[in-house]
Amino acid sequence: MREQFDIHEHRHKLKQLRDSGDTKLFENRGDVECPVCQTVFRRIFVTTNQAVQFPENDGSRFCVQRQSERLAVFRH
Ligand SMILES: [Zn+2]
Numbered sequence: 001m002r003e004q005f006d007i008h009e010h011r012h013k014l015k016q017l018r019d020s021g022d023t024k025l026f027e028n029r030g031d032v033e034c035p036v037c038q039t040v041f042r043r044i045f046v047t048t049n050q051a052v053q054f055p056e057n058d059g060s061r062f063c064v065q066r067q068s069e070r071l072a073v074f075r076h
Pocket residue numbers: 034035036037038039041062063074076
């Protein structure tokens with residue numbers, strides 16, 4: 001089993017763009033790797049909400065990791 005991505009562990013390399021309590025968005029300022037595909041991601045979105053709607057994007061691929069209390073989406 002892959003280990004859960006811990007934001008706090010990589011906090012110094014992530015720039016927070018948004019925080020609405022239930023959801024947070026960070027930009028990768030370093031070379032933090034996605035835990036799903038092991039390549040560097042551009043942004044990470046984490047939410048504790050049960051349902052999430054994503055706006056239209058530029059079509060870039062993304063990976064999803066289900067964690068115990070939240071969902072983490074890594075956009076590449
Ligand atoms: Zn990935």
